[in-house]
Amino acid sequence: MDRYSHSMPNTSRTKSAVVTGAFSYSGVYIARRLLEKGIEVRTITGHPQRPNPFGNEVQAFPYSFDDPTALERTLRGSQVLYNTYWVRFPFGSTTYDTAVDNSLILFECARRAGIERIVHVSIANPSLDSPFPYFRGKAEVEEAITRSGLSYAIVRPTVLFGGSDVLINNIAWLLRHFPVFAIPGTGEFPMQPLHVDDQARLCVEAGASDQNMTFDAAGPETYSFAEIVSMVREAVDSRSVLIKVPVHIALNLARLSSLIAGDVVLTKDEMRGLIAGMVVSEEPPRGKTSFREWLHSNADTLGRNYASELDRHYRSGRAFPFNETQ
Numbered sequence: 001m002d003r004y005s006h007s008m009p010n011t012s013r014t015k016s017a018v019v020t021g022a023f024s025y026s027g028v029y030i031a032r033r034l035l036e037k038g039i040e041v042r043t044i045t046g047h048p049q050r051p052n053p054f055g056n057e058v059q060a061f062p063y064s065f066d067d068p069t070a071l072e073r074t075l076r077g078s079q080v081l082y083n084t085y086w087v088r089f090p091f092g093s094t095t096y097d098t099a100v101d102n103s104l105i106l107f108e109c110a111r112r113a114g115i116e117r118i119v120h121v122s123i124a125n126p127s128l129d130s131p132f133p134y135f136r137g138k139a140e141v142e143e144a145i146t147r148s149g150l151s152y153a154i155v156r157p158t159v160l161f162g163g164s165d166v167l168i169n170n171i172a173w174l175l176r177h178f179p180v181f182a183i184p185g186t187g188e189f190p191m192q193p194l195h196v197d198d199q200a201r202l203c204v205e206a207g208a209s210d211q212n213m214t215f216d217a218a219g220p221e222t223y224s225f226a227e228i229v230s231m232v233r234e235a236v237d238s239r240s241v242l243i244k245v246p247v248h249i250a251l252n253l254a255r256l257s258s259l260i261a262g263d264v265v266l267t268k269d270e271m272r273g274l275i276a277g278m279v280v281s282e283e284p285p286r287g288k289t290s291f292r293e294w295l296h297s298n299a300d301t302l303g304r305n306y307a308s309e310l311d312r313h314y315r316s317g318r319a320f321p322f323n324e325t326q
């Protein structure tokens, strides 16, 4: 691991952990690995009533950012907090600023509750100077953790695939349903996808360490966006024609697909971030799962159903889909 600083109390004998979002996407994999190690897991979620993939093994509590005493009570008794909380894009009254503020409330409650270590999931290439508000907000939250006085690991994934993933799944869904797929610009911007369970492994390993650390979590293979789309097209046996279009046209087509899907398929910032090569790492890859091999093993299920961000986070009552792919 890179960028160590001072040593903190050893938390490798963790008995109890809190995972935010253990009923959602990547948090499921973290919780599963912790349970396999015999660690008690609680979750904090915006949907405590959502079907619980762990039965009685994981108790759910609401985020209650507006009631820090309740949040502190939920965290008390655990040694490690695995934090996946963030918002993909601003929507309605939810903004990156509220996500930053809520993250800071969570960390302060963790400190007061006696949490010894935070494993925080960030993103590759965060920066306070980033032109992308997502990456700026992530950098602000990282800075708050390093100043919190708590022992920490900051894990910076590139882009995740596997399980109930959104991006790769929805590329496959579009390729299955539309006769044409528009690739923005040259399509030659790089992506280094990381399997969601590799991400969970790295988080759980980082949780057992006693060092402060910040590191990228990237997959073993790098492809251009155009290569990824071609590989997915071939895997799902799509006849969709791939065309390269100017970015502004690709954006308009993304808006049109959003209307058809009743979701936000890709935001302008997300497209600009992809084109700027934000989802790759310059560090040695820590993921082990080959995207190419995974794609071939999961081609039958990939993209059969659309993965809706708005259903998952803004339309209460909709169940979170689990494990369309492995």
Ligand SMILES: NC(=O)c1ccc[n+]([C@@H]2O[C@H](COP(=O)([O-])OP(=O)(O)OC[C@H]3O[C@@H](n4cnc5c(N)ncnc54)[C@H](OP(=O)(O)O)[C@@H]3O)[C@@H](O)[C@H]2O)c1
Binding pocket: 020, 021, 022, 023, 024, 025, 026, 027, 044, 045, 046, 047, 083, 084, 085, 086, 087, 088, 094, 121, 122, 123, 124, 157, 158, 159, 160, 161, 312, 313
């Ligand atoms: N997915 C990727 O490809 C990727 C790539 C790089 C970095 N990351 C980072 O990895 C972390 C986990 O990502 P994920 O995709 O696994 O996220 P997720 O499971 O969809 O959500 C993680 C947590 O954030 C909450 N959340 C998400 N959107 C929200 C919203 N709009 N309003 C309120 N709460 C919201 C979820 O609430 P509920 O519990 O109510 O669902 C859940 O507890 C995030 O910090 C993300 O920035 C993800």
